[in-house]
Each structure stands twice: as structure tokens, then as C-alpha cells.
Amino acid sequence: MRDPNIGEILIQSDDLQRRVADIGAEISRDYEGREILLVCVLKGAVLFVADLMRELTIPCQVDFMAVSSYGSATRSSGVVRILKDLDKPIEGQHVLIVEDIIDSGLTLQYLLRNLRSRNPASLEVCSLLTKPSRREVDLPIRYTGFELPDRYAVGYGLDLAQRYRNLPYVAALTAAAVAAAD
Numbered sequence: 426m427r428d429p430n431i432g433e434i435l436i437q438s439d440d441l442q443r444r445v446a447d448i449g450a451e452i453s454r455d456y457e458g459r460e461i462l463l464v465c466v467l468k469g470a471v472l473f474v475a476d477l478m479r480e481l482t483i484p485c486q487v488d489f490m491a492v493s494s495y496g497s498a499t500r501s502s503g504v505v506r507i508l509k510d511l512d513k514p515i516e517g518q519h520v521l522i523v524e525d526i527i528d529s530g531l532t533l534q535y536l537l538r539n540l541r542s543r544n545p546a547s548l549e550v551c552s553l554l555t556k557p558s559r560r561e562v563d564l565p566i567r568y569t570g571f572e573l574p575d576r577y578a579v580g581y582g583l584d585l586a587q588r589y590r591n592l593p594y595v596a597a598l599t600a601a602a603v604a605a606a607d
């Protein structure tokens with residue numbers, strides 16, 4: 426039986442996989458002759474980075490940073506906390522931040538400022554999903570997979586109170602589930 430909190434499917438698994446392959450090809454072309462460091466933003470981006478890095482044909486490394494601002498609610502608290510930092514310095518490296526979703530943009534704003542101060546050779550952003558209608562700060566996103574409507578989404582890494590990250594598709598929560606979470 427389908428979970429009663431899960432509403433309509435917004436992006437099917439096949440469409441996710443096809444788009445991830447396209448983004449991987451585009452990144453490989455753009456960074457030809459260079460090595461990149463993927464900075465995966467835990468936990469949401471973990472499925473995306475695992476699929477994306479298998480599509481890259483250029484040398485790459487991956488490191489992980491954990492930040493959190495949502496707690497168990499469906500709205501950002503606006504306060505971004507680093508829960509785990511990168512293992513190594515990034516000075517002189519071509520860094521690509523890999524995110525699952527840019528919603529208000531507050532997490533990414535914090536990350537861009539923080540990582541820029543560490544003097545990478547370049548710093549770009551790849552986010553599978555974006556919700557332009559909810560953006561509170563305007564930020565440069567070099568690679569994007571899909572635009573979402575103003576609905577709280579779960580699946581393919583995205584959670585509600587840590588659940589549903591394992592769904593192979595992206596789905597909207599039902600209105601009742603959103604109301605119960607906030």
C-alpha cells in the first residue's frame with residue numbers, strides 16, 4: 426500500500442536517471458582536461474551524487490559536508506549549521522557543489538560564502554532540483570535538473586523528518602502531511 430503522506434509523483438525515476446546522465450555529460454564536456462572535486466551536501470544529495478559521479482568521464486574526487494537548516498519542518502529555519510566539514514582543504518581545486526534542491530537558497534548562500542573563503546580555483550553549483558518561486562536570495566546555479574512547483578517534495582534523497590529519502594522518484598507530500606509537519 427502506498428504511504429498516505431505521499432501525493433502525486435512529480436518526477437518519475439526514468440526521467441531522473443536520464444537527466445542525471447545528461448548533466449554528467451555536460452559537466453564532463455565543460456571540465457575536459459581538469460579534475461573536479463564534487464562537494465556533496467549531506468544528506469539530501471547523496472543519491473544524486475552517487476548517480477552523477479558514475480556519469481562523469483573526467484577525473485573526480487568527492488568529499489562531503491553536512492549542513493542542516495530544516496530540522497523536521499517543511500520550512501527552513503534560516504539558520505544553517507555545519508554538522509560535518511570537508512576532510513581536506515580545497516585551495517586551488519575546481520569545486521562543484523552538488524545539491525539535491527535549492528529552495529529558499531539560504532543553505533547555498535551560506536555554502537558559497539563559506540567555500541569561496543577557502544580559495545578554490547573555481548566554484549560552481551549543480552542542483553538536481555530548484556524551486557524558483559520560493560527563492561529568497563538570487564544565486565548562480567550552473568547546472569540544474571528540474572524546476573519544481575511550490576510543493577514540499579520527498580524522494581531521491583529528499584526527506585520529511587529523515588524519511589522517504591529512499592524513494593526512487595520525487596513526489597509531493599499531501600497537504601495533510603505538510604500541515605502535520607509544520
Ligand SMILES: O=P(O)(O)OC[C@H]1O[C@H](OP(=O)(O)OP(=O)(O)O)[C@H](O)[C@@H]1O
Binds near residue numbers: 492494495526529
Ligand atoms: O534552499 P534551502 O531553503 O536552504 O533548502 C535546501 C536545502 O535544504 C535541504 O537540506 P536540509 O537542511 O533539510 O538537510 P538534509 O539534506 O540532511 O535533508 C536540502 O537538501 C538543501 O540542502
Ligand code: HPA
Binds near residue numbers: 526
Ligand atoms: O521540498 C523539499 N523537500 C525536502 N527537503 C527540502 N529542503 C528544501 N526544500 C525541500
Ligand SMILES: [Mg+2]
Binds near residue numbers: 469495
Ligand atoms: Mg531535508
